[in-house]
Amino acid sequence: QKEVEQDPGPLSVPEGAIVSLNCTYSNSAFQYFMWYRQYSRKGPELLMYTYSSGNKEDGRFTAQVDKSSKYISLFIRDSQPSDSATYLCAMSGSRGGSNYKLTFGKGTLLTVNP
Amino acid sequence: GAGVSQSPRYKVAKRGQDVALRCDPISGHVSLFWYQQALGQGPEFLTYFQNEAQLDKSGLPSDRFFAERPEGSVSTLKIQRTQQEDSAVYLCASSHDRGAGYTFGSGTRLTVV
Numbered sequence: 001q002k003e004v005e006q007d008p009g010p011l012s013v014p015e016g017a018i019v020s021l022n023c024t025y026s027n028s029a030f031q032y033f034m035w036y037r038q039y040s041r042k043g044p045e046l047l048m049y050t051y052s053s054g055n056k057e058d059g060r061f062t063a064q065v066d067k068s069s070k071y072i073s074l075f076i077r078d079s080q081p082s083d084s085a086t087y088l089c090a091m092s093g094s095r096g097g098s099n100y101k102l103t104f105g106k107g108t109l110l111t112v113n114p
Numbered sequence: 115g116a117g118v119s120q121s122p123r124y125k126v127a128k129r130g131q132d133v134a135l136r137c138d139p140i141s142g143h144v145s146l147f148w149y150q151q152a153l154g155q156g157p158e159f160l161t162y163f164q165n166e167a168q169l170d171k172s173g174l175p176s177d178r179f180f181a182e183r184p185e186g187s188v189s190t191l192k193i194q195r196t197q198q199e200d201s202a203v204y205l206c207a208s209s210h211d212r213g214a215g216y217t218f219g220s221g222t223r224l225t226v227v
Binding site (some may be wrong): 004042049 | 118145147149154155156157158159162170173205207209215216217218219220221223
């Protein structure tokens with residue numbers, strides 16, 4: 001079993017839909033949780049960064065972390081065709097330790113159809 | 115520059131050939147990372163530098179992989195005697211501290227034939 005599991009999709013939604021992406025993990029040492037967006041033939045771009053459990057909102061994006069269930073989610077409201085990309089979850093351990101080393105999920109390929 | 119720059123963007127190598135991949139991080143970023151991304155997979159950690167010091171090389175898959183950052187800015191990832199399983203995108207990232215808010219480059223796509 002991999003440390004981070006993510007359904008690779010693909011996921012196809014109409015423009016304006018609410019998109020839900022999620023990851024599960026097994027390592028209870030993870031404290032920092034991130035979502036990256038990766039367009040084709042580009043590097044990952046940091047979207048959201050959260051510490052421990054809770055919610056964080058930034059524009060149309062909301063990240064949720066539930067450490068008790070080892071489950072993280074990213075919600076995209078009013079999805080746009082420009083949101084079409086691969087979404088990668090990533091996580092790292094506690095500060096003072098190897099918090100610099102990210103463990104990624106496989107990524108979910110999202111297509112938003114106009 | 116404004117972002118992390120990697121060169122070449124694409125590299126085709128014959129099996130057994132040595133390759134060198136370059137990374138130019140964001141100016142002033144002390145932390146530099148290399149990741150390997152196989153097709154359809156998420157990036158996997160290879161190595162980490164803080165300035166010129168290589169503090170973690172636990173992800174390097176074999177002793178054919180070698181990374182350096184001699185002056186604490188530009189870094190080179192070298193792969194000796196390339197094998198087909200080395201085919202992947204090699205991503206470089208930099209950060210102003212040890213935190214996980216990296217900025218990634220666009221990567222070098224290596225194909226070993």
